[in-house]
Amino acid sequence: xxxxxxxxxxPAVSAADLAVFRVLFAVTMLLLLPTARxxxxxxETGFAPPPGxxxxxxxxxxxxxxxxxxIVTAAALVVLxxxxxxxxxxxxxxxxLLVVTGLHNSFGQVDHVAMFGAIPVILSASGWGNARSLxxxxxxxxxxxxxxxxxxxxxxxxxxxVAAIPKIESGWLELQTQAAHGHLLRRVLAGDNTGPLGxxxxxxxxxxxxESLDWMTIGLEVFVILSVVAWRSxxxxxxFAAIFHGLVLVLLGIPFPAATLAYAAFIPWTRLPxxxxxxxxxxxxxxxxxxxxxxxxxxxxxxxxxxxxxPDFGVIVAVVVVLAGTVAGAIFLGIVxxxxxxxxxxxxxxxRARARVWAARIxxxxxxxxxxxQYFLFARVGETYPALQQPGFSQPRLSDGExxxxxxxxxxxxxxxxxxESPSGGKVLPSPLLQQSVIFRNLFKDKDGARRPEVVAxxxxxxxxxxxxxxxxxxxxxxxxxxxxxxSGDVIRVKERYDVVVDLGPGR
Amino acid sequence: LxxxxxxxxxxxxxxxxxxxxxxxxxxxxxxxxxxxxAPSFPAFTASPLRDGxxxxxxxxxxxxxxxxxxxxxxRGLLPAGSPNPIGVFRSIAAExxxxxxxxxxxxxxxxxxxxxxGREALSLRIDWTRYRFRAEDRGLISAETSESFVIPLDRP
Numbered sequence: 211x212x213x214x215x216x217x218x219x220x221p222a223v224s225a226a227d228l229a230v231f232r233v234l235f236a237v238t239m240l241l242l243l244p245t246a247r248x249x250x251x252x253x254e255t256g257f258a259p260p261p262g263x264x265x266x267x268x269x270x271x272x273x274x275x276x277x278x279x280x281i282v283t284a285a286a287l288v289v290l291x292x293x294x295x296x297x298x299x300x301x302x303x304x305x306x307l308l309v310v311t312g313l314h315n316s317f318g319q320v321d322h323v324a325m326f327g328a329i330p331v332i333l334s335a336s337g338w339g340n341a342r343s344l345x346x347x348x349x350x351x352x353x354x355x356x357x358x359x360x361x362x363x364x365x366x367x368x369x370x371x372v373a374a375i376p377k378i379e380s381g382w383l384e385l386q387t388q389a390a391h392g393h394l395l396r397r398v399l400a401g402d403n404t405g406p407l408g409x410x411x412x413x414x415x416x417x418x419x420x421e422s423l424d425w426m427t428i429g430l431e432v433f434v435i436l437s438v439v440a441w442r443s444x445x446x447x448x449x450f451a452a453i454f455h456g457l458v459l460v461l462l463g464i465p466f467p468a469a470t471l472a473y474a475a476f477i478p479w480t481r482l483p484x485x486x487x488x489x490x491x492x493x494x495x496x497x498x499x500x501x502x503x504x505x506x507x508x509x510x511x512x513x514x515x516x517x518x519x520x521p522d523f524g525v526i527v528a529v530v531v532v533l534a535g536t537v538a539g540a541i542f543l544g545i546v547x548x549x550x551x552x553x554x555x556x557x558x559x560x561x562r563a564r565a566r567v568w569a570a571r572i573x574x575x576x577x578x579x580x581x582x583x584q585y586f587l588f589a590r591v592g593e594t595y596p597a598l599q600q601p602g603f604s605q606p607r608l609s610d611g612e613x614x615x616x617x618x619x620x621x622x623x624x625x626x627x628x629x630x631e632s633p634s635g636g637k638v639l640p641s642p643l644l645q646q647s648v649i650f651r652n653l654f655k656d657k658d659g660a661r662r663p664e665v666v667a668x669x670x671x672x673x674x675x676x677x678x679x680x681x682x683x684x685x686x687x688x689x690x691x692x693x694x695x696x697x698s699g700d701v702i703r704v705k706e707r708y709d710v711v712v713d714l715g716p717g718r
Numbered sequence: 719l720x721x722x723x724x725x726x727x728x729x730x731x732x733x734x735x736x737x738x739x740x741x742x743x744x745x746x747x748x749x750x751x752x753x754x755x756a757p758s759f760p761a762f763t764a765s766p767l768r769d770g771x772x773x774x775x776x777x778x779x780x781x782x783x784x785x786x787x788x789x790x791x792x793r794g795l796l797p798a799g800s801p802n803p804i805g806v807f808r809s810i811a812a813e814x815x816x817x818x819x820x821x822x823x824x825x826x827x828x829x830x831x832x833x834x835x836g837r838e839a840l841s842l843r844i845d846w847t848r849y850r851f852r853a854e855d856r857g858l859i860s861a862e863t864s865e866s867f868v869i870p871l872d873r874p
Contacts, residue, residue, distance in 0.1 A: 215727065215730070218730060218734070245799075247797075247799060248796070248797045248798065248799040248800045248801070248806075251797035252796075252797065252800075252806065252810065252825070253810060253819075253821045253822050253824070253825035254821050255810055255816040255817075255819045255821045255822045255825075256806065256809040256810035256816065256822075257809075258809040259754075260751050260752050260753065260754045261747050261750050261751050261752075261753045261754075262753045262754045262755065262756070263755075264754065308755045311754075311755070312754055312755060314801070315754050317805075317806045317809050317810075318805045318806050318807075318808050318809025318810070319801060319802035319805025319806055319809070320751075320752040320754050320805075321801055321802070322752070322758050322759050322760050324754060324755035324756055324757060324758070325757070325759075327755060328755075328757060332733075335729075355726075355730070357730050357733075358733075361733050361734060361737060364734065364737055364738075365737050365757045366757075368737055368738065368740075368741035368757045368758075369741075369757040369758050369759045370759055371741065371745075372741050372744045372745055372756065372757065372758035372759070372761075373758055373759040373760060373761045375745055375748070376748050376761040376763045377761055377762065377763060379748075379763075380763040380764045380765065381764070381765055381768075382765060384765075386768050386769050387765035387767060387768045388765065388767050388853075389762065389764075389765030389766075389767065390762075391767055391853070392765045392766035392767025392768075392772055392853075393762050393765075393766060395766065395767060395772045395851070395853055395856070396766040396767075396772055396774045398856075399772060399774070399849070399851050399856060400774055400776050400804075400849075401791075402803075402804070412856075413853055413854060413855065413856050424765075431759075464760075466759070466760065468759075469759060521798055521799030522799075
């Protein structure tokens with residue numbers, strides 16, 4: 211517990227940095243204020259909220275309620291920017307953002323923008339109102355809780371993981387699918403919006419590059435959750451992610467500012483060389499209270515009017531946020547790469563031991579990289595041995611109350627007198643054998659294998675043992691999928707996929 | 719009674735548990751749909767491209783006006799600022815129940831009157847069409863109607 215607490219309490223940035231981020235976040239959110247305006251012009255029949263609290267709504271709320279929520283959200287964001295009663299303003303603006311985006315998401319589509327609301331709710335307890343705020347000017351100091359930064363990092367990691375799991379489940383890693391390319395091509399072919407490079411490169415390039423993009427996407431999403439363990443790795447993770455969002459923008463034409471904004475919480479704003487001197491001028495001090503009182507309604511109404519009258523303005527702001535994040539990510543990675551190069555150059559015979567340690571680390575990481583490469587091999591040639599893999603149990607067997615048994619051999623042995631027998635595959639094989647079904651399948655899965663002379667000779671010998679005194683002339687396997695009721699076990703239906711027939715006896 | 723420090727420790731632990739639990743809930747509910755609000759980024763599931771073929775379904779809309787038939791773009795029917803137009807249009811017209819609901823007909827009537835003033839729309843047909851394209855040259859392989867709804871728009 212102590213190790214967890216000490217890990218959680220290690221901050222990435224100072225409360226003063228978070229104060230700058232608070233103002234940046236609130237002002238940006240005012241400029242790209244989420245609204246549910248479009249939904250007011252849709253029929254009630256389209257109201258289809260996603261699973262969650264909004265599914266409890268019997269119908270879409272009246273216009274006045276929706277507009278009321280939107281305006282109050284904007285006003286709360288102004289209060290947050292000013293830093294008045296910051297913890298309360300943070301929670302209020304976060305919850306209101308979740309309500310408005312929830313209504314926005316109640317017509318058959320879900321923009322994954324819960325992060326907009328999560329940021330202020332999580333950082334409400336961070337002490338981000340202790341500087342550049344009315345709270346600071348009026349002597350209200352709040353407890354600083356550095357663990358909120360780690361919590362926000364974990365939330366970002368979980369969000370990526372929740373996005374990665376359905377990708378993996380739906381076949382992104384299969385070599386037959388190039389999912390990223392597919393989504394791009396679909397947008398192009400269906401006439402949807404794409405980015406400036408989308409139409410240019412859709413349908414081009416070798417499949418391996420597109421397949422690699424799928425793997426890199428999932429690799430990045432998994433890496434971010436793992437990187438939460440240390441600030442150094444997390445910063446690397448979100449820098450790559452910020453560039454990834456830029457790539458999604460220029461290819462698919464989808465600006466996704468919710469994530470980029472969250473990454474900005476981890477920038478040490480007050481230590482940035484350019485801002486160190488500019489910031490005091492940009493934020494000269496707390497706004498006088500009478501001015502703040504006027505700013506809240508005017509700023510709130512102004513932001514709402516902008517969003518209502520010019521819905522495309524928010525899209526422009528989103529694009530700017532994502533591009534700024536991409537540039538920041540690239541600069542950060544450039545700095546990291548520069549430092550790495552510097553370290554390599556500074557290696558001398560004196561620190562060879564250190565170099566050896568690093569070389570061992572690089573080899574270890576490269577070996578770890580071999581593990582996912584197994585997947586390519588499995589997809590091409592089947593499971594190899596030896597391989598580092600736990601049992602997969604890959605196929606779902608139970609669905610909608612039906613148990614599915616695939617690759618079941620339905621055997622019919624025909625004798626020379628016209629009679630038939632239907633032994634099970636297990637009965638045909640000498641028992642006890644491990645994995646009888648796999649062995650039987652390997653022997654009889656196709657006619658070429660099943661009709662090999664040595665297999666036929668062995669089969670005739672086994673049938674002579676099983677049915678002494680009778681002469682089998684035909685051995686037919688109907689490879690079938692059998693569906694049984696999960697509760698009673700009764701066979702619901704049998705679907706034969708193909709059959710393999712082996713002629714036996716003197717006439718073959 | 720817990721002192722302040724102990725309370726802080728409980729809050730901290732609870733906050734981490736809430737984030738992890740909400741992520742787990744979002745994953746558990748994935749078969750039902752994307753849970754909202756939840757810590758999750760867009761998933762872009764189900765690759766439309768498999769074995770070199772891109773497959774997707776879109777609505778083809780044919781309106782019968784008093785002066786003849788006309789194809790219109792479903793996106794044009796939606797209000798400005800609609801996010802993810804196909805997702806929104808599906809929620810209205812992918813299922814017979816909602817597509818053939820009088821409220822949908824009234825909305826379509828209103829939208830067509832706004833978009834085509836002076837013309838009278840008599841009916842609207844939605845053909846949900848499954849397209850298959852070759853990825854390499856973007857050539858159309860097939861376009862098959864999987865479901866079709868005819869919505870009468872007669873004025874009362």
